[in-house]
Amino acid sequence: MTTSDGSVQGHTQIYGTAPRNRAFTIVLLGDGFTAAQQTAFDTACTDFVTALTTTAPYDRIGRGINTWRINVTSTDSGADDPAASGGTGATARTYFDSRFGANGIRRLLVCNNSTVLQTATARVPEFSVAIVVVNSPVYGGSGGSVGTYSLAGGATEIAIHELGHTAYGLADEYAYYAGGGETGHDHHPAGEPAEPNVTLNTDRATLEWGWAVAPTTALPTMSNPDCASVDLRPSVAPAGTVGCFEGAHYYHCRSFRPEHNCKMRELSNPFCQICRQVIRARTKVAKNICALTPTRDAVYRYDGSGTSWTRIGGPAGHLYAGTWGLVATNPDTGDLYRYLGTPDNWQHIGSAGASFAVATDTVYGLTPTRDAVYRYDNSGTSWTRIGGPAGHLYAGTWGLVATNPDTGDLYRYLGTPDNWQHIGSAGASFAVATDTVYGLTPTRDAVYRYDNSGTSWTKVHGPADRLYTGDWGRGLVATKPGSGDLYTYLGSPDSWRHTGSAGASFAVATDTVYGLTPSRNAVYRYNGSGLSWTKVGDAADSIVAGDI
Template identity: 30%
Template sequence: MNAIKLILMFVAAMVVQINAHAGNISLRVAYSDGRQGTSFTPVHAELGEFALTPSMADGGQTEKWRVVAKNAQGAVIHEVLVRNAQQRHIEAFDPKTGAIEVSQQVRQADGVFEVSLPFDARIASIEILQQSTAATGDTRMTPVPPQQTVFDRATLEKMLRSSQLARMQAPPPAATVTTIVNNGPANARMDLVFVGDGYTAAEMDKWRTDAQKVIDGFLADPLFAANRASMNVHRVDVASNQSGADEPDRGIYRDTAMDGSFYCYNIDRLLCVNSTKVYNIVGSVLAPDQRDVIVVVSNSTRYGGSGGEIATLSMNNQSVEIALHEIGHTAFALADEYDYGTCSLSAEPTSGDVSLNGTRNVKWGRLIASTTAVPTGLGQYPNGTVGTFQGAQYCKTGKYRPTENSRMRTLGYPWHAVNEGLARAVFASYGQPSGGPVTQTGSLTNGATANAPSASPGYIQAGSGTFSIQLSGPAGTDFDLYLYKYSGSAWTKVASSEGSASTEAINYAGTAGYYYVQVKSYSGSGNYSVTYLFPPQ
């Protein structure tokens, strides 16, 4: 049987598979500036049972793209908010003190991003809309531009077939992958990928040694060490034609696999790569949900790195600290807690570690001890004490952070309780890929209350949908059930169940935001069990 006949049979089989499949589609989309705004083009697609892209919280000051899957009648079946990759915040730190030196917003004219959505028989199209944030803090969704944002099912199926055909016809990938830490299936773990740039074929042994040094540095961090069981770690090997990285300010240029370059945006410590090449290389050996966090390691000892959709670092001894800070943004949606940069007070930040609220009603307020003053003065308590410290997310006044100094403010400091709790919630979300219910048990004395989740930070960032909560308590008692949402200035009760016994239930249709559950003993004492299922973000 000749090769052409084999390919035709493969394409026919793919048509049947796509039409019958009820899985998810992973799209790699190229974006670029055009005369009418940003244009989007699908460049690669895969079909499988991998995890869906988690949605960012709505609102705040971060510009986003809304990606929606619609049926033939135009109804939205699924939607996800992803970061607008063209709006990039760049930062550089002092290698001696770890303090911020450069913080600014830049526009990236072109690149690629990836997103995974359902692709069952109901899906007729996928659209991309741009969210713009007005000065008053309100948000408006507009197509950008309308004629280039709608990908109908026929286009997507054609992309799936061409991507599969390209993989079938392509020579073996130049890259290879080695799994360093394997704790379970990719759709139930956070998968970290470390890929080397600027290592020649003759330097592959050096790359493997360097990679292990970087990976060991990550796993030695207390946060990652404590959550190691929730992660898989992969090393991707790919040879570059030349060794090192571009250093334009020094007249040095190297031909590397991912175009690693210092002096990005004229900032000497900013290390950038070609995102299209990174996704092509990593995607050739790892499935979409096996590359949750990608870190490119440059074969250079010059101090530098960057964050965003893809994190970068060099082999400078201090660069792992940069990468940990940047992954705080990329993986855990933490905000910068330093006060240097362009300040905006137009809306409550969506990140869980900064707020416009400096009172005890702040979203992390339940972690503030009654003996801690708010707002909290500098130098009055041991570092790590949770309070409301003024100065955060590029503002010297008007915004608050939970601790005096953390890794999201200055390199080399601990994460501290609020950030650790937010990170743990992200790790836990990978452990429950189906969005299954969570059960918490405990005991109450007469008149007492208990909150779920009980672990720091004491709340969950949820998406829009139905919030389902069930409570059961001992016979002869009266336990009640409440659901609270953070409104931007205080926690507000949005749903309750207050029957005369201790079997209660809430089914609440809510919007995206921060939530927690409260169980209260109206009368009696004893053990309780509360089970809650929140819509994924």
């Protein structure tokens, strides 16, 4: 029942290679595991990591996450299971005092949060979130300052759902509290919820996730015809539609969720697009945006709020950024330098090139004469030749592609030197997203999406001037020829949303999209609804987004 009923044995990092001061760090702590059951706890932790890293969007965030386990013994197995809440009446002497039946609901599993947080801080001080794994077959879990989950069937699904609460402040999207038959949950009370995935607002112009709603999607998208009960009907909209679906936050009516279903509503489902966006944005510990001053005499990193920026480097020729980090060229020699995370701390990693492209695990370069493509070996100034002549390089989470300098045809790098796959014909430009590559036809009259097979592409839009990709939203924004206005891709052909007016350039970060005004005299941040943007910085030559 107290810390006298067990002891902390040790801590072990079980996943991740990110620098400890720049990682999103998950700590798993065991409760109700006796000294003889520590192997079972170790296995549960491994199962958690396997499930998490194969669940979107974590399957593409991995580099920024570290996971630790803290082995803790308890005198007894299991957790308290009070009879008053429908349990067996069992009690267990455990280190974190885990118990089912909070608020009279048996599945609501809680523990001594203070002891958990003290233990996590003592062992892994930089932790971002603490989750307690409870050694019981009874179904249960909870979120809050500490997350919990039991080893009931579907344990890892419970864990990832509760992580949504504890790490990201996501709300439950189901429309009941204790099971569906309780009274007082017909209509959500007044007052906008603080959680980012539920709302009382159905105004298209101010809806928090309005950036993801197609102009043709009705709001509300689906209303509950009987507020006395939970609406169990199938969706009236195609799967993946983002809108306002009534019934969420424990209430039958007057509260809305973004999609018809989501892991925050039913465990067997993937996270909805809005929850995925929140997870991506809040998992990134590194800052997202850097700018080069108008005279190119200094590099600045956005601090994340207001108009505060920090100078992190001196003169640069060009900036390149991505999930691997930030690199810059020396304006005099063209040599390449990598930013190491603290102001004026840069590492010389290579000589000049015609261009560079930052991917997930390294940076690629094209020789000054464009006669070969090289891959940085992540050590000193060592690079490996991986391909012959190329016209242009494009990289992102999905990988690296290059154009043939003679035909303009597009090739994808398959991971070993001189191993490239022909995936498409020439285009005016390309942009690599998290899951594919997009291309603009040579005449800029259409945008195409690579189908990830052979040389098959699907048209997703008409004319465009420039393409930008990144982690935010569906991963693609484009400018309209003539006006230069910015449009956000919503995930299906010809489904786009007007997002903003013209800019000199844009950068798609994890949390939103940033833009330079046409005169380059200010940096703006998209607010996520309507056409609203906020000024976050002054004049700049260029801006880039990445894990910086």
